[in-house]
Amino acid sequence: MNKLVWLLVPALLVMASCRSAKKAVDNGTDKTAPVVTVNTPSATPSKETAKAPAKQDAPSAAKQIAAGTNFTAKVKVRLRRDDKDISTTGTLRMRYDDVIQITLVDPLLGIAEVGRLELSPSNVLVIDRLNKRYVSTTYEEFSSLKSRNIGFSTIQDFFWQEAQNSDKVSYTIPASRPIQLDLQLSNKGNASNWDAHTTVSDKYVKTDANKLFSNLMAQ
Numbered sequence: 001m002n003k004l005v006w007l008l009v010p011a012l013l014v015m016a017s018c019r020s021a022k023k024a025v026d027n028g029t030d031k032t033a034p035v036v037t038v039n040t041p042s043a044t045p046s047k048e049t050a051k052a053p054a055k056q057d058a059p060s061a062a063k064q065i066a067a068g069t070n071f072t073a074k075v076k077v078r079l080r081r082d083d084k085d086i087s088t089t090g091t092l093r094m095r096y097d098d099v100i101q102i103t104l105v106d107p108l109l110g111i112a113e114v115g116r117l118e119l120s121p122s123n124v125l126v127i128d129r130l131n132k133r134y135v136s137t138t139y140e141e142f143s144s145l146k147s148r149n150i151g152f153s154t155i156q157d158f159f160w161q162e163a164q165n166s167d168k169v170s171y172t173i174p175a176s177r178p179i180q181l182d183l184q185l186s187n188k189g190n191a192s193n194w195d196a197h198t199t200v201s202d203k204y205v206k207t208d209a210n211k212l213f214s215n216l217m218a219q
Contacts, residue, residue, distance in 0.1 A: 012077075012102060012117060013124075013145075013155075015171045015181055067097040071163060072194070074187040077104065080180040088114075092163065092185065097121070099196045100159050118198055121152045124209065127200060134200050135209040143210050163188070 071094040078087040088107035094100050100119040106112045118125040124142055126135040139151045162169050163185060173179035 012181070012183070013119075013126075015169075015173055015183075065096050065160070069096040070094065070190045070192045071096075071160070072187075072189045072191045073163060073185040075102065076184040076186070078182040078184075081177055092159070093194055093196075094156075094159060094163070095192075095196050096156070096160070100156060101194075101196070101198075116198060119152055119155060120197065125198065125200070126209070127198065127204070128207075132203060133205045133207045135207055136200070137209045141209070 071092075073092045075090050075092050076087065077090065078085070086107055088104050090102060090104040090113075092100075092102050098120065100117075102117045103113050104115045106114050112129075114128075114130050116125075116127040116129070118127075122138060124135065124137050124139060124145075128134060139145050145151070167185050169183045171181055173181055
């Protein structure tokens with residue numbers, strides 16, 4: 001049980017990177033992550049309007065998110081792999097251009113935190129509270145992200161857009177034995193009274209990200 005609960009944390013990260021990479025390919029974008037925007041409805045353009053330079057349409061088509069904007073939500077996560085099927089809950093907190101933070105709690109008690117994923121523009125932090133270990137690394141050193149040309153802005157694009165536009169995200173995580181992951185959001189808000197950056201206790205042991213995640217995904 002403990003292994004499967006901890007598996008939720010890297011699985012969420014892999015889901016975000018895979019979905020973000022697929023979106024970039026589908027949209028024909030290059031490896032550099034685009035500026036994140038929130039799209040607003042606009043009328044179908046006429047032939048004359050369609051010929052106009054794109055920069056003339058941009059102001060009415062999108063509004064850029066201000067740095068420091070907060071988004072919070074409760075999350076329910078369900079993970080299925082072979083004959084294993086578990087669910088747990090937690091919290092998603094985001095501060096735009098600063099941090100994405102997901103905490104997961106014990107699926108039985110629903111109180112004690114068992115895992116935390118915290119992404120900042122320059123660092124990936126994953127805390128395994130069950131085994132008192134953690135990963136703190138850069139996107140360049142994290143091979144599963146580097147191989148997909150994924151950085152903070154790309155993952156932020158995924159989480160921000162999906163959280164704003166949908167209450168449920170489902171994805172099959174590629175692994176030796178595929179993992180079905182369902183993420184459901186509720187109680188969405190914009191609270192700002194939370195700690196954006198976690199200080200890891202010296203009682204925790206630092207672990208290599210690539211070794212830890214590859215072992216978990218292979219099990």
